[in-house]
Amino acid sequence: MLLWLLGAALLGLASGFYLPGLAPVSFCEPGKDEVPDCRSTIELFVNRLDSVESVLPYEYTAFDFCFENTRKRPSENLGQVLFGERIEPSPYEFQFKKAAVCKKVCTKAYDTNISSDKNKLDFLKKGMLLNYQHHWIVDNMPVTWCYDVEDGQKFCNPGFPIGCYVTEGGRAKDACVVNSNFNEKDAFYIFNHVDITIHYHVIENEQLGARLVAAKIEPKSYANSDDESPDCSGGPKFLKSKHSGIFKISYTYSVNFVEDKKIRWASRWDYILESMPHTNIQWFSIMNSLVIVLFLSGMVAMIMLRTLHKDIARYNQMDSVEDAQEEFGWKLVHGDVFRPPRKGMLLSVFLGSGTQIFIMTFVTLFFACLGFLSPANRGALMTCAVVLWVLLGTPAGYVAARLYKSFGGEKWKTNVLLTSFLCPGVVFADFFVMNLILWGEGSSAAMPFGTLVAILALWFCISVPLTFIGAYFGFKRAGIEHPVRTNQIPRQIPEQSFYTKPLPGIVMGGILPFGCIFIQLFFILNSIWSHQMYYMFGFLFLVFIILVITCSEATILLCYFHLCAEDYHWQWRSFLTSGFTAYNPVFRIHHDHGSHLFLIHWYVQE
Template sequence: MVFTNGSSFYLNASLSLSLSLSLSNSFYLPGVAPQDFFKGDVLKVKVNKLSSTKTQLPYSYYSIPYCRPQEIVDSAENLGEVLRGDRIENSPYEFRMRVPWMCNIVCRITLNEKTAREFKEKIDDEYRVNMILDNLPLVVPVTRLEQDSHVLYQHGYLVGRKVWYAGMKVEKYFINNHLTFTVKFHKDEQLDSARIVGFEVKAFSVKHQYDGEWSDDTRLTTCDPHAKKLVNGSDLPQEVEDKKEIIFTYDVEFQESDVKWASRWDTYLLMADDQIHWFSIVNSLMIVLFLSGMVAMIMLRTLYRDISKYNQLETQEEAQEDTGWKLLHGDVFRPPVNSDLLCVYVGTGVQFFGMMLAAMIFAVLGFLSPSNRGGLMTALLLLWVLMGIFSGYATARLYKTFKGSEWKTITLKTAFMFPGVVFAIFFVLNGLIWGEKSSGAVPFETMFALVFLWFCISVPLVFVGGYIAFKKPTMEDPVKSNKIPRPIPDQSWYMSSTFSILIGGILPFGAVFIELFFILTSIWLHQFYYIFGFLFIVFIILLVTCAEITIVLCYFQLCSEDYRWWWRSYLTSGSSALYLFIYAITYFFTKLNITKPVSGILYFGYMLIASYSFFVLTGTIGFCACFWFTRLIYSSVKID
């Protein structure tokens, strides 16, 4: 862990807790064994997608005219990798373990107008080339100016760079055609074998030169393998223009490292400011303590006093003279408007909560580490499908409480409403990606697999849960509802539904917005997110905050003799999704450099899905807490 001066307050806590919180630092995955290499063994480099933070549109490596092997072989990819736009293929880059190799020529190409334009477009959009060796991604080491001893890593190297010459008033493009690879290994002295623990590169633009005609044994005059360096003339960069000849070359060197195989991902996932997460958690805990104090005051003081007073009333006339939440006992459990829709949203929220909780547990245990590419996405999809049984159960249980009888209809709505909205948005966005000919477009086979999971597994499980719930006896309300609704008095402006709903969403969002920054950075700036221990704590804090703020505002609402708490309890904590989307808009304009309209549509489309999912999750948490609270307090008083 990295600590700066002044962080001694958190030092002891961080040293003791970070080991348990960041369990995903040690990526020795069950079932994934390290590979031992002996000297001279062939190491084959695989290429992945070209990625850019400016366009958010990935492309396959061979979408531009890079050097190709004799036969391109696609690697088997899981569902998550396909959805992420990964396209892993073989490459002509091959090494021999612990055998340095200098000035190796990969291929020579001559650009035409089309290929030159393709390279220029990728350089304009700052695309980076991603490669993989022994499941380790290729990284470029970057030393921070203010902290020379600390090295950060960027994923992949730039295709090239663009230079503006002010004197000539001309813009030129230069391609990175010479790669200097550094493979770090941990040696086993007993077996004389080694395991790869690092894969780094430095990319250069070199206008290679040679004598005579080009042949298979041509020697470059700009690269001397005996001197192990580039020589005179190599300081001239390789320009990208029509009819220009480009020679792709690479060097490889091997460095012994003390890093063990099980900890090889620690360097890649090093956090520069670990204490920011601690400050976030402390800030969130202060919010939770404040709300807990409010709830404790309500439950232990106010409610206890009210219940004692109400139970001591001897006559109905005395009860009618009093005011407060007890007067609503004949209306508080009256079914709300659009009760079917509320049941659907609650059931969907239960499904989403189950998915998130299970995924968090697996992630904290290290099963969903970044070394398992696409594992998190695959796990989320499968867990969502399997949690359908809890969704159907929760929906039908609440629906039966509202005296509903058409359980098949309500279950069908639950199985199709939320997934249908998300799938429709995803389908439109995928069409836009397809139009850009990006590798991020989901193929037809994968789309069919998603539909199969939805219709053939998720929907039946939702119906199974609904059937089980509807066979159970109805949950009886603590008090009976009157036939005639009680008139609701005029409310103060601060007790209006709009004001209380908007206020209720601020605290849950405030508890997570710092961690949200790191999540958005990992998604849109293509960085690893692995601090699942911190995320799990923030998730628990979010649950507690949503529950407590909803209970507090619900109590104030009932005390003002307004019994319409059903939908308001859902929307109070669910309104935090509105602040999430506003934050996403702010992040787009302050942190991202997206210029293409399609890329902007993709960003806001996916953030709309994320905000909608966050609304369903937080709304359900608030509703369930309020549902438990109201049943508890009204079951504690005597009703004549």
């Protein structure tokens, strides 16, 4: 199995952007001798619309665009539903290598004297004001809008706007800056026409037809002299902010096919991913993290070696048994260092849940590095994370029970129940409240009732029983034997200096690991908030390993400092020292955004 995985990884590196598990689809011209399993019809699917200026995505039909209700809606996996994706069929349908010019899709008419029409028109204007973006899909590939940016580079956005707005002062906002003809003040310009260019690659020496390698779009706006028979002419189509009466919008499209002999199917995502942030910044982040790791490793090694060297030298200089019995430094608390911590039940529950999430994150990133969870496999990342979390209830129960037993606890039933329900329950409660808010706003991010029931079934019917099984084996094993005996009377802790007090020590311990990941975290959160694709899982996995090492070393270092200060309450402080690293991103996600998908992302990354 391991050899197969390594072989798949090497194959992916050798053949470009390759996704195991997805087979290419071949297309042939209609009316000719078609090859078996070769399609002639290209279907275009539409996804939910979103905006960087709003956290509420909406379904395609919410804006009253042309829609298709005769074809069956494609099924969505759990990850797609959690991310708020709502893929639907569209009336845009093409025949392979058959060009079309200004083909009418539908005409929408609105009368502002009718309340329902006025509400639809106001909602459309709101979407243009907030720069909501279409997301179309052709052959499981995003239809991209490519435009020039600074330094002569080209940026390909996997979405295009529904329109734009020119303010009362004549300032063009968002996509209105691309056209100098958008000069009407206090007007909404509607992109009611799209020029679609589909690039294909003919398979040589094989009778398999052709494969699509790119789908690009250019949104345009045409007023059309006759909305019932549009000819894609005239000036841009705009809607005044205070328009009254009847307003018609004709939606049209043109499609063109271009053969591309350079791009192959296995690397067809490259032109999108290459326009994303460059990897040299990622390497800078890695080098920055490695410097911090080396610095911490040197400090830990120096302190440990110097401590051992002094101890050995002191023992060699002792002349009597009385001198040998004299304790100094951190050895003064050897009789209290294994004393059970306060709230040991809660600490063991947190450690059990943390183990569950840690293993889930490690395995998810490992599969992502192999290419199984790339952006082409929609919803796979979240589906994998949720399924792994459900199946890893056994390690959570085992670790929680084992530690709780080592603390001398006897309420094993309470321990198992808290491990099963405390942390997941808090997340689900917050998730449920957010879902109610999204449902009230009519957002597509609101999870359907059936999916909520499915998640509860996974939690109660699989995760909880597995947690009980793990707890059973944890309590069945003998307790952890401590190397020294704990004193009956707790030692008095002397007055602590500022840097050995709990709060300053926890804050200092969390800042160093956060410095290792803040650049990588910026790219992750920027991808989520800007609705972009994140694909650099190799960098993310390496930073994850560095983060684990840095957290461990920072915890060891600070634990040694406060043990030398004769403070033996180290269990909670060691847990919170590394835990403080996650406070800043959690705070920003939880308070800056109201969508449950950000909360889920925090829970996965935690």
